[in-house]
Amino acid sequence: MHPTKDHTRPRPSGPRPTGPRAVAARLVGPGTLALCAVLALAGCTSGTSTSSAAASAGATATPSVTNQLESEYQQVIGNVLPSVVQITTASGLGSGIVYDDKGDIVTNAHVVGTATNFQVSLANSSNQLAATLVGSYPDDDLAVIKLSSPPGGLRPVVFGDSGKVAVGQITLAMGSPLGLSSSVTQGIVSAVGRTVTEPQGGGSPGATIGNMVQTSAAINPGNSGGALVNLSSQVIGINTLAAVDPELNGSAATGIGFAIPSATITNIADQLISSGKVTNSGRAALGVVVRPYFNGSYQPAGVAIVSVTNGGPAASAGLQAGDVITQVGSTQITTVNSLTTALASLQPGNKISVGYTRNGSGSTAQVTLGTLGS
Structure with missing residues (x-):
């Protein structure tokens, strides 16, 4: 499966879609699981008075658990x-979250x-407010x-510690899927620490982003930029x-969505608000400009x-222009994308072995990774 980033919903010319493209999902919650456990216990006791009491207690407890979760x-x-x-632009719409009261x-x-001017609709409001671009950082797909003219009463979100996000936690995805503003879907954290490469297109370079949160909560066109929220x-x-x-044929894979973690959001947003650019992304870098390299059979064989x-x-480790990088750590490097993906899973300050060829001879260098900036 491959990711798709087509989650900026094209601006509709007529009524927003509410028909066959909408998909209903049903969560089997803890209340249902509790009821199943009680029924299993009752079956094992062959309908004795004890089992009847247990079943009765279960029938009483289950609505309480369900109501609590609800x-x-x-x-x-x-x-x-x-x-x-x-958020509405001349070419489409997406979602966003209030970062501060300013x-x-x-x-x-x-x-x-590529837009610099926007129309923003707050939740539960039909009014559109003008907004302008502060800064964009496509390498982490954040802006x-x-x-x-900020109205009074803006409610900034509270960010959680993405380092404490764990598989199985319940999540709610909020945004404007298919142009349906203030929509909520639910699921769980399916995995953490994913490295995902976005598709190119629409002016996007196809960023490779590390440490993403995978969720089963439905994410559809228009959800991009919205909030993935825990039960706190x-x-x-x-x-x-x-x-x-x-x-x-490129259809969405049900229940496999990805979110940029909160630690990355706050790091990048703070820099964009402060100076309009990013000088410390927190991402590992070699300090090189590279291009694709092909072998004698015209097959990808590294990055020059x-x-x-x-x-x-790279310079401090002795690498120089003309060298062809073929390996980073245990990862074989054949394309620029494979190099980007390998680096996205590493941290600045890591010391890593880099395999390369120079004038046809292979060698390795021990490189202490730096930080990717603007």
Whole structure:
């Protein structure tokens, strides 16, 4: 399966779609599981008075558990949904979240695209507010826009610690899927630490992003830039893309979505708000400019170094222009994308073995990775 980033919903010319493209999902919650456990116990005791009592207790307890979970959902939605907005550009729409009470809104870089002016609709409001671009960082697919005249009562979200996100935690995805503003879907954290390469297109370079949160909560076009939230009403990620199944002609793979983690969001957003650019992405870098390299059979066989940054990681390790990188750690490097993916899974300061060829001879260098900037 491959990811698709087509989650900036094209701007509709007529009524927003509500028909066959909408998919209903049903969560089998803890209440249902509790009931199943009680029924299994009753079956084992062959209908004795004890089993009847247990079944009766289970029938009483199950609605309570279900109601508690339902109440938690509603409380989270009430706390966070007012902070999720719809962003409209000349070419489409997506979602965003209120970052502070000064009118800054964080979203995906692919939502803003090349636009610099936007219309923003707050939750439960039909009014559109003007906004302008603060800064965009496509390498992490994040951007910040700012309301030109911020209204009073803006409710910034609270970010959770993405380092504590664990598989199995319940998540709610909030945004404007298919143009349906203030929509909520639910699921769980399916995996953490995913490295995902987005498709190119729409002015996007096809960023490779590490440490993403995988979720089963439905993410559809228009959800991009919205909030992925835990049951503590904390944003743990920004909904960014869903996987597609090439065997199904590129149709979305049900229940496989990805969100940029909160630690990355706050790091990038703070820099964009402060200076309009990113100088410390927190991502590993070699300090090189590279191009594809092909062998004698015209097959991808590495990446050729075009230039090295003076005093940078590669230069300090003895790498130079003309060298062909073929391996990073245990990962074989055949394309520029494979190099980017390998680096996305590493951290600045890591010392890594880099295999390369120079004038046809193979060698290795021990490189202490630096930090990718703007």
